[in-house]
Amino acid sequence: MSGRFEAQLAELGVTLPDAPAPVANYVPFAVVGDLVHVSGQVSKAPEGLVTGRLGADMTVEAGAAAARVCAINLLSQVKAACGGDLDRLMRVVKLVGFVNSTPDFTDQPKVINGASDFMVAALGDAGRHARSAVGVSALPFGVAVEIEGIFQIK
């Protein structure tokens, strides 16, 4: 199945991977009414984990690319929540981005822009969302970025 949003993704050169399964006793998403709460997605690309700490061993550009990976993983989960039809996605409501940061790194917004910009590039106005971006001392598996999200579907 390939709808409007997946066609836009293809134009961006992105094929959604199979929705990453969580590695513990929880679920990748929970649907309540028309909202999908997606579990925090880490920067894990098909070719492996994107690890690093902003302010130490990673540029802002590399951090933004890691955030984009999280965004792709979020959309994979939303597609699964939509039974495979991503066009049921009405809008991205909210993202919370956690950036693996040294205490003196203060460009978390530029990093999470990697996800925000991707959402709008892929989904148009439906991709515009409320957002928080914060720096944290450590993330699972040493990944650079973790992002969770709330999505409205039909």
Place this chain on the structure above:
Amino acid sequence: MSGRFEAQLAELGVTLPDAPAPVANYVPFAVVGDLVHVSGQVSKAPEGLVTGRLGADMTVEAGAAAARVCAINLLSQVKAACGGDLDRLMRVVKLVGFVNSTPDFTDQPKVINGASDFMVAALGDAGRHARSAVGVSALPFGVAVEIEGIFQIK
């Protein structure tokens, strides 16, 4: 009152404590429609605070036990939100777990599993939830874990 869920809790050897009251000008939970937003619950057991920092002075197992304490406190608040009848809980929708971590600790998921596993053990499928787990540099009172949650009730 002792319903189905509290019977399962009793089998796990858990009696829900009185819902911990917040120590400031806010409320322990807010109900909107059929959703309960529960304030971040710290790892405070009846016998005292569970303090520590993962990667420094606490094992993953001790961290998971602290996360379980947070989960018990969350359910105490949900029970209060349900007017004392925990069986009105439909499902755990979402947990966000903050783990007091050194920069080199990366097993936040294993720590928060202490809460996720408990929810499923106590509530069955109703306990399955979306989740995020991140490491933070500091938590209130030096506790090891803080977890907030969204719950659906009837």
Place this chain on the structure above:
Amino acid sequence: MSGRFEAQLAELGVTLPDAPAPVANYVPFAVVGDLVHVSGQVSKAPEGLVTGRLGADMTVEAGAAAARVCAINLLSQVKAACGGDLDRLMRVVKLVGFVNSTPDFTDQPKVINGASDFMVAALGDAGRHARSAVGVSALPFGVAVEIEGIFQIK
């Protein structure tokens, strides 16, 4: 336009600034049904950013004042979401407060009280909310506090 809530704000000596616009490809708030999800608001006052790190170069009182700035910015966004009529605000549902903290600072709740106390002072019972307060290693632009929120409107 000046309604009941803005009159109470005026008594507190507070005039809501124009809603701060985000500096990236996202929106300051997203409305879904009767809920407004407001993007993380940093401690940026009309006279400039409130920067600092609790436990290092900032007192708890200064941190609480920074949290109050975040709360004012949140209400500015809610007012914008309400088309300029803040009296459409039904209640503050949930706040998540991120405090720029050294690893040994543990008074995050006292800092975020600056926001919680302000909400209740300005809005009365409608200002009571569920809440989380955590310490993070770094925040955008070096600000002391960032707070995101969920609000119910009519």
